[in-house]
Amino acid sequence: MSDVRTARTGGAPVAQHEALLQVDGLTVDLPGTRGDVRVVDGVSFDVPAGTTVGLIGESGSGKTMTANAIIGLLPDGARTGGRLLWRGEDLLHADGARRRKARGHEISMIFQDPLAALNPTQRIGRQVGEILRRDGVGRAEVRRRVVELLDRAGVPDPAERANRYPHEFSGGLRQRAMIALALAGSPSLLLADEPTTALDVTVQARILTLLQTIQQDEGLSVLLVSHDLRVVANVASEVVVMYAGRVAERGPAPVVLRRPAHPYTKALVRSVPAVRTKTALADPLPGAPATPANRPAGCPFHPRCPIARDRCRTEVPAVREVAPGRAAACHFAEEVLAP
Amino acid sequence: MTLLEIRDLRVTFGRRRDPFVAVDGVSLDVGAEETVGLVGESGSGKTTVARCVAGLQRPDAGTVTFEGRPLERVGRRPAELQRAVQMVFQDPRSSLNPRMSIAAIIGEAWRTHPSTAPDGDRTAALHALLADVGMDADVADRRPGDLSGGQCQRVSIARALAVRPRLLVCDEAVSALDVSVQAQILRLLVDLRRTHHLAMLFISHDLGVVHQIADRVAVMRSGQIVEEGPATEVLAAPKHEYTRALLDAALDLDDAGPAVTA
Numbered sequence: 001m002s003d004v005r006t007a008r009t010g011g012a013p014v015a016q017h018e019a020l021l022q023v024d025g026l027t028v029d030l031p032g033t034r035g036d037v038r039v040v041d042g043v044s045f046d047v048p049a050g051t052t053v054g055l056i057g058e059s060g061s062g063k064t065m066t067a068n069a070i071i072g073l074l075p076d077g078a079r080t081g082g083r084l085l086w087r088g089e090d091l092l093h094a095d096g097a098r099r100r101k102a103r104g105h106e107i108s109m110i111f112q113d114p115l116a117a118l119n120p121t122q123r124i125g126r127q128v129g130e131i132l133r134r135d136g137v138g139r140a141e142v143r144r145r146v147v148e149l150l151d152r153a154g155v156p157d158p159a160e161r162a163n164r165y166p167h168e169f170s171g172g173l174r175q176r177a178m179i180a181l182a183l184a185g186s187p188s189l190l191l192a193d194e195p196t197t198a199l200d201v202t203v204q205a206r207i208l209t210l211l212q213t214i215q216q217d218e219g220l221s222v223l224l225v226s227h228d229l230r231v232v233a234n235v236a237s238e239v240v241v242m243y244a245g246r247v248a249e250r251g252p253a254p255v256v257l258r259r260p261a262h263p264y265t266k267a268l269v270r271s272v273p274a275v276r277t278k279t280a281l282a283d284p285l286p287g288a289p290a291t292p293a294n295r296p297a298g299c300p301f302h303p304r305c306p307i308a309r310d311r312c313r314t315e316v317p318a319v320r321e322v323a324p325g326r327a328a329a330c331h332f333a334e335e336v337l338a339p
Numbered sequence: 340m341t342l343l344e345i346r347d348l349r350v351t352f353g354r355r356r357d358p359f360v361a362v363d364g365v366s367l368d369v370g371a372e373e374t375v376g377l378v379g380e381s382g383s384g385k386t387t388v389a390r391c392v393a394g395l396q397r398p399d400a401g402t403v404t405f406e407g408r409p410l411e412r413v414g415r416r417p418a419e420l421q422r423a424v425q426m427v428f429q430d431p432r433s434s435l436n437p438r439m440s441i442a443a444i445i446g447e448a449w450r451t452h453p454s455t456a457p458d459g460d461r462t463a464a465l466h467a468l469l470a471d472v473g474m475d476a477d478v479a480d481r482r483p484g485d486l487s488g489g490q491c492q493r494v495s496i497a498r499a500l501a502v503r504p505r506l507l508v509c510d511e512a513v514s515a516l517d518v519s520v521q522a523q524i525l526r527l528l529v530d531l532r533r534t535h536h537l538a539m540l541f542i543s544h545d546l547g548v549v550h551q552i553a554d555r556v557a558v559m560r561s562g563q564i565v566e567e568g569p570a571t572e573v574l575a576a577p578k579h580e581y582t583r584a585l586l587d588a589a590l591d592l593d594d595a596g597p598a599v600t601a
Contacts (some may be wrong), residue, residue, distance in 0.1 A: 058517040059488075200380040201544065205588040227518060230590035257592060271522040273547035275589045276575055279552055281529060284522035288487040304519075 019046035020221050021070070021107075021189060025082035026092075028074060029066050032293060039065045039292045041245040042082070044319065045238075047189060052222040054236030054253055056229060056268070062245035063225045067191045070223070071109050072099045104131045104185035112194035114174035118166040122175050124150070125162030126332055131185045145184070153180040154210050172203035179210065183218075190215075193225040208235050229272050233257050240267050244290040244300035247319050251326030261328035261337045264301050299331070302325035307332055341371040341390065341406075343506055344540050345426075348401035348600045350387050350562075361387045362398070363562035369506065374539040375530065376553030376570060380545060384541045384562040389510045392540060396575035405506070420526075423426070425499035431491035435483040439446045441469075441494055442479040448501040455502045472497045473527060489520035496527065506538045513548065525552060546589050550574045558582045 014182055028040035036209040040062040047053050057063035066079040068074050070084060072091070084092040091102060111117040119127055129146040137145070143162075148156035151178040166174055175195060182190055192211065196204035215222050226232050230255060232239055241262065260266040264285075273279040285304045291295055296303050302312040311331055322333040330336060348365040351358035369375045377385045390396035391403055394413035403410040405420055413421065428434040435444060449456035456477065457464030466476040472493040478499045483491050499507060509528065513521040519575055529552055532539060543549050549556055550570055557567040558581065566579040577583045 058393055058519060065546055073579055201546075201585060201590075202380065202588040205590070217511050219558075229518070233592050234590050269592065272592045273545075273551045274593070275547045275550060275586060275591050278550050278571055278574075279547065282522050284526050285519045287524075288489055288520060289517055 015018065019085075020049040020087065021047040021223075022085040023047075023066070023070065024082070024085060024154045025083065026066065026069060027081035028062070028069050029079040029081075030075065031077045037293045038081070039245050040069065040294065043242070043245075043247050045083075045240045045247065045250050047221050048238070049188070049221055050215075050219045051055055051238060052212070052224055052236045053238040054232030054239065055223060055225045055240050055242065056227070056232050057225075057242035058227055058289040060244065060289055061242040062292065063227075063242050064193055065245075066242070067109065067193050067223060069105055069226050070189075071107050071116040071191055073109070104187065106185075106187055107189045107191065108185060108187040109184050109193065109317075110175070110178045110189075110195050112197050114171070114178040115166060117178060118174065118181075120166055123163055123165060123168070128162070128177065128184055130181075133258075135185075146180075149180040149184055150177065151213070153177065154184070154206070155180065171199055172207060175199065175203075176210070177209050179214070181206075183214065187220070189221045189223065191225070194227070195224070196231060197226070197228065210234065229268055237265070241268070243293040244295045246300065247327075247329060248301065249326075249328040249330075250319075251323070255326065258335045259337060261322045261326060261333040262271040262301075262330045263305050263307055263332075263336055266336060267304075267306075299329070307335065340371050341368045341594045342371045342373075343367075343410075343540065344402075344404045345388070345392070345443075346402045347406075348388065348391060348403065349399045350396060350518055351399050352390065356566070358563050364401070365559070365562070365564055366401075367567070369538050371505070372536050372538055374541055374553045374557065375540045377550035377559060378538060378544065378549050378556060378557040379559035380544065380585075382561075383559040385508055387507050387542065388559075389426070389542050391532065392506075393424060393508050394421070395426075410452055412434060416581070418452060420452070422455060422502040423505045424459070424508065425502065425504035425506070426508045426510065427492070427495050427499055427512045427548065429515050431488060431495045431515075432483060434495055435491055435498075437483050440480055440482055441486075444483075444494060444498055445501050448498050451497075452502040468497050468501055471500060473523075475579070488516055489523060492516060492524050492562075493527065495564070496524075500531065503535075504537065506540065507532075508542070510542045511544070512541075514543065514545065521548075528552070547584065552560050558585065 023043055023045050025039055026043045029036040042064055043044050046193055048273045055063045069080055080092055083090045088207050125146045128149055129142040132142045132145055146162055147158045150162060155161050155176045170269060196207050223237055231252045236253045239256050240247045240250040243264050248264050260269055270282040290300045298314045299317050302308040315332045317329045319327050319329045322328045345365060345367045348362050350362040351360050353359045365388055379385045387396060391398050394416050397412050410420060442465055465479055469476060474493050513524050541553055553570045556570045556573040557564045560581050566573055566582045577586055
């Protein structure tokens, strides 16, 4: 449901029903050559049970680091802050054993490039079944479940394909194998980082349909990380837009993408051309996306913003409720929302 | 008037006894100052067609001519034709020499085609060229590594423009860029097309982008053109079932979102 999420301003009370995952003031600092860089800066959003949340951003927005922090795959030397409330339990400050147990069994992840994520020297079936073997499931049962998982992920002839190596699979099949692997531990949340970016459109459509089917059949939650607004618009019910390591805007996907409350979201939406009708070229935003390493003062978007004013250059806008169930980090969100 | 004429182009790769036919009898025209979009999925042969036009790939059969003159491989192509056809690649970083300054990269283009080199003040000409692609003069001394992806793509375009081409072959020229930067480069290409009277062969897997900027569209599949015509006809009322399948698979921002589960 789109109306269960409330903008969390201060210690405001939360939604009617508990979110599966609450990302609460998450920060990630990575060591850089000129000191630490805060690549994720106070990011908050909820992933309700059984829904798909889209996490949109350009390069340097911190979207992938946010996902990596959730599953606990940050690079060495990374420091984190805030909370990751998983069914109310803070995973960010949990010990290694607890995090390892969560990884795969409660939260799993698929990546943009399955060829890099899969082990090239191991048969597909062995990799899909690894988590089951680790859990002490018997050999024959592992085999049976692997074939079932591959079948559910839409790998044709799964019994035979389980014996093959990743290089013998096409790009689409590899992504299906990755999905089977991710589902092997029966997770409740699937993180999908640009899962279809490297695929052709027809393959992309099939993988997205598969993700939706699995999400609905299993009551899974999906956090879909993507730069592609069209992908997010088609599968996500909630959306979080990130810019320079911070949340620019969040809310129900259809509403946010039709009537953005942040000038950045508005520019992104305008830059996506329609396919079946000829769209006039949009007035492009100037400059390149700000990066956390050189985040402008005030609102990080202000140098590119068509409606920036003095206040935007000095005062960081808080993420605040701008409409029921919607939050945006813009001093002038009401103006952006106005028809 | 037809500028570029591709006739019965055929390219095969691999063993002679068991060749992979990448391009299988492609014919396509690009008129002066016309933009033709070439769309298709990976492996459809669209990049191989582009490489033949740019002279980077020798076809097994068929011809590519420019104003009636054969476009042979790079090296065998007269300098005048060589400069008339310029290419912009997908990944601007890997198509620029990381050790050269931007000024040196542009200077190299002028050295390769001395007839296009400015007679007078080279620095002024360089700055004017950079201004054409929307860049400040101070990038001249920088190297590609100091620039963003969008800036690198502007440099690639400046390098192509430096030799005053007639036809720009853009192979997924905006695909690797951030969404907000993509719009800038598209706008730049469209503006330059008008001011420099350029024809474009615009290769992309993004049907929306092609619809925005192409006059005509050719759809490739398995080395063949399955449908070709005015962009608005092919992409709004496709005749071939493969074009329809491609359009069905393509996502639109306005498509209904997912069913809200509750």
